[in-house]
Amino acid sequence: MDFLLADGGGWVVVIYLDNAASSWPKPPEVAAKMEECLREYGANPGRGSHALSMKASRVIFEARRKVAGLFGVKNPDNVIFTQNATEALNLGILGLLKPGDHAITTMLEHNSVRRPLEYVRRERGVELTYVQADERGRLLAESVRNAIRENTKLIVVTHGSNLTGTLLPVGEIGAIAKEHGVVLMVDVCQTAGVYPIDVEAMNIGMLAFTGHKGLYGPQGTGGLYLHPEVELEPLMHGGSGGYSELLEMPKTRPDRYEAGTRNTVGIAGLLAGISVVESKGLDKIREHEETLAYQLHQGLEAIGGVTVYGPPLSEPRVPIVSFTVEGYESHEVGFILDRNYGICVRSGLHCAPVAHETIGTVEQGVVRASVGLFNTEEDVKALLDAVAEIAG
Template sequence: MKKPGLIYFDNAATSYPKPPATLEACKYFTNKVGANPGRSGHRLSVEAGRILYDARASVAELFNIEDPLQIIFTYNATYALNMALFGLLNPGDHVITSSIEHNSIARPLRHLESQGVELTRISVDSKTCQIDPCDFKKAIKPNTKLIAILHGSNVTGAILPVAEIGKITREDNVLFLVDSAQTAGVYPIDVEAMNIDLLAFTGHKSLFGIQGTGGLYVREGVNVRPLIRGGTGSKSEEDIQPDFMPDCLESGTPNTPGLTALTAGVKFVLAEGILKIRSHEEALIKQLVDGLSAIDGVNLIGDMTLDCRLPVVSFNVSGLLSSEVGQILDEKYDIMIRVGLHCAPWAHQTMGTYPKGTVRVSLSYLNKSDEVKYFLNAVNEISEKRRT
């Protein structure tokens, strides 16, 4: 079978390639603007500030956020999640999460638990990877401050019922933090309709920005303590952190070249439209899932129903370690996928694939059907060889 060139199916880790506009935007900022936003009064600094505001406005449009200044930029989703969790929770507070979290939520919460925060994990069904929103309702107690969950699993591709859980948080006056690392750019997110109080996002995955970008939306009136202080151009006369958004939570020089690229990525997503992006990815996922299901010796993990999943599929090939499959795909077929636990041991414990992990394929809007076809042929050959 003719090889379509190097195949990159590791988009859940970071997307590659990027739309050309992303790289052009980054180059434009670096070559033509270059200045530090919000620091100096000269025109290049003002232009950098305008570019930064454009980044906030684009992200706000994508997530239906009314005030772009309620968005702060960070270097990735992990940083945003840590800011939210450490900035909100105190000893004695109760927080509820799920059993399939990425370690960007799992580790800070385990640490906070050791400092006196009470933690409840709601179990996800080990076959379907679905969760019952009523379980969150039942777990709420008088000291429950926060529900913190991912929107989409980076292991199984399952999407959690965020809107339903958001409704519960509103009824019970509990804050709601959503990790959209895998869903932003591929699945509709509306902070108003979903009652999301804090939304952590990453720039370098399906928003098609570059690495070193991400952010956190904080609903007006929600008080998040800063993790880091100083380094803002505003209120220079004071030695205390400004108390207004975004400056109170955004310290130090931002990654403005990266955020210029992120704006281009988000504008690309907005111009294409989430529905078109989803429908292309659904077609690829259907081809992938149908093809993998037909290969003898391939065990798919989780729920394969098309209307509730991301372009992320985990599987194992009987008789082979996931690392062996990954190595053959890389060395023999030029196909880049990810193997192991995907920074999510809780998810693998839940799905029964711990500690061995899985082979994970994650597609992007820029992947093509002939790449999936070539990949399926490769897995078929690997599986056949194992049997002979």
């Protein structure tokens, strides 16, 4: 679907294929609910007993319930709102790991997982093991089992790679984690709103999500589900609305991990975004996006000089297709697509340098096209025609 984008002096038509970075456009309901919050009740949630503060608190509670429902969380108080997935990942990793602990992660992780893990390795003497993936970005649950040691406290894996589109066997890894009494943390940035996720069935101890991708909320929203028996050191210390007499953060959730005023406007938008996802239905969204991603993958593979990365066509993938064009830096391809064809994709290294090492694209990076709710077959065709011209 073409969209008009206000660009300085005028309007230009764009085809947006960068939904893995941030979904766009947002459903109109999201902007409407954010505007309603700003205009009608945007007081401080949980910091007063007057009508507007109570209304703001109710909206945040409603959003917490919505997130809990989406991920099979029994008690919404175990959902902590953060400003993005990165903050949720830092809260979980820095809050759990202590000197002498061992953590396991994979070669496919985003820097939002890798950097906090490398930080606790450097600063706290936490031991860290990276589990290898093959050159298509696939990884066996058994290789996670083989990395477990006596002092392993945490396994952190992405559910879907933002580079290769690989879906990791989170259910199997969860069963292994449970067997060994290890906490499993899952980064669902690329799968929330598209794939079914159930923290109970998958034995997930911590789940980090972002609001601005497949949940169609605004940037500045995200959160962490925390299993009732997993305790963390808070990442931030400050006002939480209640228990003001205490010198430390309260013991109760979510207050313990939510220091400072929450992003009520953003959370109102996130609530609207998840409601849209629910009313469309995960199955329908997934079918739509997987169909377009399949067409993209198949079409790109048929163009001479184009290499597509990630799992083969016969295997499921999150709706992301990464590719390179022979003779071009990936940045050049991204630039030409933008300037000459009005197509928005991401190019370069995708915040996942070890994943690039794994698939052999550290030097040239990749061009990544990622589809969302509002993309159409015409968008796919436009990209394929453009790439064919560039490659030809």
